[in-house]
Amino acid sequence: MGVDNKKLHILQQLQTTFSSGLFEDLVENFPDIIHSVNKDGRIVSTNRKAEELLSYTKSELIGMPIFDLYAEEVQNQLRSGFEKLKKSGYSQSVESKLKAKDGEIIDVEIRSISLYDSENNFDRTFSIIRDIREKKSIQAQLYQQSKLAGIGELAAGIIHDIRNPLAVIKGFASKGISRAVEKKDFESVLKLQSKILKASDRIDRLCSHLRDYMRQEHELPEPTILKTLVEDCLLICENRASTAGAKIVNEVTDPDFVATLPSNSVEQVLINIVSNACDAVSGCELREVRVRARKEVADASTNKVVFEVEDTGPGVPAKVAEKIFESFFTTKPKGKGTGLGLSICAGLVEEHGGKLSIDSSYTDGARFVIEFPTETSFQPKSDSI
Ligand SMILES: Nc1ncnc2c1ncn2[C@@H]1O[C@H](COP(=O)(O)OP(=O)(O)O)[C@@H](O)[C@H]1O
Ligand SMILES: [Mg+2]
Incomplete structure (x- = not known):
């Protein structure tokens, strides 16, 4: 509760530092929505920006259940976020979708804290909501x-x-x-x-x-059959593989292996990494590229899908590994490499809250490890209101 008490303290200090009129002016004219929600999930105070963005009047907003102001698709995430926030007292910045009176959906970023009474019972949340459509x-x-x-x-x-x-x-x-x-x-x-x-x-x-x-x-994550996803990637890489004389082994053979993933992004990453692997094995005695996937538990509320692309090429020396995810870094001759593939992949994986790395313990070639969070943890990065 340390963080929350600190926040509450700062707020109280602010309230006393400003004359009450000044403080109200600041909240009222702030360029983002600022509102407060009680333990029943109803709005108890809000500002002019809320009226402007949502087209409701303040009297309509006060007393309204906060969940009514959000799009259908974020309701579950929002409700569990509210419960978490009551207990933890603080939420990191998260993205969500407001629904205006006329039905317009507005992308927003929310930061929240909880306020507690003198007996440390939850009293209300206090949120700043920013329009991030641009x-x-x-x-x-x-x-x-x-x-x-x-x-x-x-x-x-x-x-x-x-x-x-x-x-x-x-x-x-x-x-x-x-x-x-x-x-x-x-x-x-x-x-x-x-x-x-x-x-x-x-x-x-x-x-x-x-x-x-x-x-x-x-892209929103959607249930995806991983076997088909990998097959589709390999279809696009086939020519690169045959030019390099590489054999690609798809170890994802279970048609019932389904995970909720942003499939286009996953494909783009796999295609890039498999293409690199084909280039790497060309000229080697053994020319094999293997693709596999498994589901892992990341933490109490999160699962992840871990893909591995492994090849029998020369591997990635430590000096190259340091720079491998930088834009325009390439060891390929002019006209062959752009040095953009892995930096694009790293950005995409990160955008979806995942991780792209090289397994340095693997010494028989290179092994790239691609982790994508799946199910609840996807969008946004953490739950909140
Ligand atoms: N499987 C691999 N084995 C060895 N080196 C690799 C492998 N994949 C990537 N690399 C190294 O990383 C560099 C950057 O890759 P990338 O960003 O895809 O750009 P490009 O393929 O255009 O060179 C490659 O030039 C190569 O040196
Ligand atoms: Mg490449």
Whole structure:
């Protein structure tokens, strides 16, 4: 309770330092919403910014259950956050979504403390709520740019992946089929037709997968079958693997292994790291890349999914490991490497509250460890009101 008492003390000091009128003026004209909520979860005081942002009048707001002011999707997180806040007395800055009177959803950042009475019983919370819509839109643009940079890195391989089956289609459609028809060999015609369909399916899968991957909106975690997720990544890396003569082993084989994850971001990270691993093993005697995943308990309320990408390449020397997540750091020749892959990955993983690291205890090559929090802990970084 040390932190809370300190906060309460600061607040009391502020209240006495300012003449009461000045203090009220400060709260009333503050550029963020400032409000106080009692133990029943009802608003007991608020300021002008709340009226402006939410389009309710102050008299409508006072007495209103605080949960009514938030979007449906954040209700659970909010209620458990309120209970935690009552006990812990303090919450770190968290992101959430307010719902204005006209239904408009407003992205906000909240900081809260609890105030206690002289007998240390919970009295009310005190929160500062900031409109972060502009910050969110800049973040979304950066996120999209990082995806574009990722696609740029993979472009050559993707073009190759599309041209290969196209060449098959063209060849069979232009010569193979006419020859077979001339010979009245209809069995071969059917065989060629099925090969053409298979090749078109492959292009179709690749294109629709790329379209999903490039979707603009900020990603919310969703239940994901990990086996399919890894297979989709490997489809995009196939060309890079075959150029390097690498064999990729997908150890994620259980179709029932499902986790709530931001699948696009996870894919982008895996694609980058598997592509690097393919580059690393090229020229080695043993050229193997393994991808695996497991679920781990992070703490009492959090699970995480841990992916590992392991290769039989030369490994990452300590000197390289120090700089490996920096932008533009590359040991590859000009035209081959941009040095952007891992820095983009590190940013993406961090954005989702995860961790990207190199397992230095692994000495038979390189092992990258990617941890993503899953279920409750995802969004925002901690629960609060
Ligand atoms: N699996 C790996 N084994 C050895 N070195 C690696 C591996 N993955 C990445 N690296 C090193 O990290 C550097 C940075 O990687 P990255 O950020 O993806 O940029 P790029 O691939 O364009 O060089 C690579 O140039 C390479 O030196
Ligand atoms: Mg790379």
